[in-house]
Amino acid sequence: MSITTTTIAASTTSTLITNIASLVTNDSSLGDGTPIGLIQDAAVVIDGDRIAWVGETRKAPATDNAVDAGGRAAVPGFVDSHSHLVFAGDRTQEFNARMSGRAYSAGGIRTTVAATRAASDAELAANVARYLAEALRQGTTTLETKSGYGLTVQDEARAVRIACDHTDEVTYLGAHIVPPEYADDPAAYVALVTGEMLDACAPYARWIDVFCEQGAFDGDQARAILTAGLARGLQPRVHANQLSYGPGVRLAVELGAASADHCTHLTDADVDALAHGDTVATLLPGAEFSTRADWPDARRLLDAGATVALSTDCNPGSSFTSSVPFCIALAVRDMGMTPDEAIWSATAGGAAALRRQDIGRVTPGTRADLVLLDAPSHVHLAYRPGVPLVSSVWRGGTRMF
């Protein structure tokens, strides 16, 4: 937990942040000894791109640079492990009609697929950069994003390539839906996704994902797609059990997927599989909020012993929020999470869903991703819903604002 004062003082890149009213470390060996390892009146030393020291302010070592947090709370940078940012087009009217109870001949995902195919590379890249910057202003320092609105070899490949220019956590989701041109022959589309399209996308992606759902891909198709990805070195994650009960969650656990995402409709067997497997349950309340659907039951998963992550699902159709704080507030209000559980899930939980050890915690050796809040406690993320509380962000040791 500590390094010597001499080491820190000798570095010209070290910064001491003092006067942190409360610090969420997510290291249960620190502070109050709970899973969030809460330290009161805390300080943090950043050395280069890493956390070098955390503890109480009165024990802090001297460094070259000092920042007074002014009694603000600090939390690890949010890890948003599920978003769909490589898209073009606008679905405002579809949302407006849905929420206003008016009929609208919406094409759903297909609308976005058509707009994305028609967009230039520069437009898509600008969109990704814009939403990443927006998320950063709200405290997100790691953001996974996916393809899935191209659905041709060329369009999926450029989606993962563009994503790859902006984040390390890129997911190939050729299996988002069966595109209209394959409506009569979904097997041929699965063959494309597991063949030529996979070949084109694999170099740019870390993950492979499939939307396992009625109307998208069934359990057998999902298994074939994820297995093909695994054979190419891509690690699986699954859109599972969002709209209905189904095989997605159990398939995810069986294949050792890092995450089963949505988990809104779960049988006892699904919960049991998540509790005993190595797959994180990633809950995405923005989707339930924006489609007026029933909430996933985080309490049930936590009580069973499952690992829960909390992410935005940011996409233009079903969940156009990029705000992790908003998702925390919903999780506390409507999903049975305590404020402590929610902050853990949005940071360490997201890191677990990406199988990352270097992020999601503020403890020596981890990447220096830190958020200061205009509030004395992380509890305010739920206590003050909708209020933009993020005051400053460090990412990889660099103060972004």
Next chain:
Amino acid sequence: MSITTTTIAASTTSTLITNIASLVTNDSSLGDGTPIGLIQDAAVVIDGDRIAWVGETRKAPATDNAVDAGGRAAVPGFVDSHSHLVFAGDRTQEFNARMSGRAYSAGGIRTTVAATRAASDAELAANVARYLAEALRQGTTTLETKSGYGLTVQDEARAVRIACDHTDEVTYLGAHIVPPEYADDPAAYVALVTGEMLDACAPYARWIDVFCEQGAFDGDQARAILTAGLARGLQPRVHANQLSYGPGVRLAVELGAASADHCTHLTDADVDALAHGDTVATLLPGAEFSTRADWPDARRLLDAGATVALSTDCNPGSSFTSSVPFCIALAVRDMGMTPDEAIWSATAGGAAALRRQDIGRVTPGTRADLVLLDAPSHVHLAYRPGVPLVSSVWRGGTRMF
């Protein structure tokens, strides 16, 4: 709708804002002719502290200064007609315990009363200024606020005096609860509220309010309090029907109150009274969000013909949000409002609840309170929940950021 180009150009204080993707005017004689009077590809001329002209960009007159809105949407500044900002103290642990299902010997409002009485004038003033600034950053250009955490002659008087230094819309709420020292003799407290305390507060307040609820003040007490306020020139508004059915709403309508606030538990007779009276129904979904209560039914009120306002109820106990955009998102998701109805209620509705004609609309002659959004449409306030979309704010013709 227009003034001559010469008039505008001759003024050195006029500013033309062009390239507004869509403008909510709340003037049904403009644009699409709906209650929100939506103009596409709009421009606005601000002259001094007033709106001088609105219309399509291609028809805009020349002015000395020009601002390119960059395709952003514009809406009237939010009118938050219900908040409780003159307070001190912290109730984070009470909130945390409530949402975590843990017992907590919370004193509720009494906790805040004790802290507020103990605070200095400077502390209270700093708190009001802080939350007003926070609200402004989120697009609120008019904000009503109340006393109600002092509950002595001296503490209530300083509360309205401090509020008065920060906003024109000040409400005397000596009748928030019966303070502990009057627990055995509530009639004596009502006598104080309608006597010496009223005398001390009336010079600083425009409004008188009472919490008409089981455990606070009953119908007879509320009538006595509001009637006494009316006799001193204060206009009535009522905390009505929040936690249970009761006489509050009908009393408000009977006395011609500007607003009945909360309106969560309404009988058909209550709805009918609101629909046919001159009292606005002000809904405060932040309170239901933060206490896990049932939502007020905006749809029922709108369908009956009532005027509905939407505000934050910002206070440290039951609704610590200062975000009108958050309340709009909740109203659309959970209260049956369309995005158009919600933006109207948060602007023109709030103005109606304060009996103001000069705010809540963007039409010639009104005060130049204007919000630019990082979005092409006001619908995004619901479509992108939790995302801080407010990009720039003009208040009284001055660009605040």
